[in-house]
């Protein structure tokens with residue numbers, strides 16, 4: 001059972017290639033939780049299962065969170081997967097069409113594979129598409145209560161769902177304190193990824209992230225895309241900007257139709273073998 005570990009700005013993923021796995025289906029939720037566990041497993045912010053052939057591309061990808069749930073899209077997961085394909089599958093072109101549950105995207109590997117760009121698709125703020133409960137509307141500057149605090153938020157989807165909370169100052173502590181309550185808020189029937197957003201200037205924002213199914217992470221590509229698109233929609237930033245996260249920086253371009261392109265580094269960490277003994281531990285905390 002081979003695995004390949006990469007990180008994109010500290011957002012780490014394990015690639016499991018179906019061609020190297022003993023079963024034809026991906027590991028089940030319990031096995032995913034064990035593999036991703038930071039103490040009892042290999043440790044990662046998720047699992048990338050692919051490539052497998054689809055109707056439109058040889059590069060099908062399924063993305064799993066460390067709690068065993070499946071995500072529609074992941075910006076850093078896609079960038080890592082493109083780098084994995086480049087490292088191991090000898091693709092004819094550095095531009096790779098990849099199919100996810102959240103739609104088809106195109107990734108481009110460049111700078112000797114040190115950096116990867118992904119055309120993430122279009123951001124929508126429309127409630128049924130995210131989804132957010134209540135009437136059909138753009139979810140801009142609404143309020144929610146989490147624990148002891150009321151927040152003004154915007155919601156967006158770029159294939160997967162995001163809640164963006166703009167504030168004058170942000171901290172990792174905010175994400176840790178309110179992340180789980182907002183992820184599981186009744187407004188969001190499929191749960192949600194959360195970003196606290198601080199606008200530095202018209203070309204730079206900072207975010208702190210709480211990911212659905214993963215918790216606090218050092219970086220997130222779809223979160224960067226959603227937060228940048230919200231900041232642009234609110235008129236606070238230009239259409240080209242840098243997103244600062246605890247793990248590093250991503251460059252974003254936003255088209256007039258809110259199609260988002262993101263670029264940043266990807267690093268290869270390790271190739272290894274998962275031992276069957278990992279799955280025998282009776283109960284993970």
Ligand SMILES: N[C@@H](CCC[C@H](N)C(=O)O)C(=O)O
Nearest residue numbers: 071074075076160220221222
């Ligand atoms: N780290 C990712 C997002 C992964 C999926 C997310 N947790 C979800 O459930 O939607 C990224 O880089 O976009």
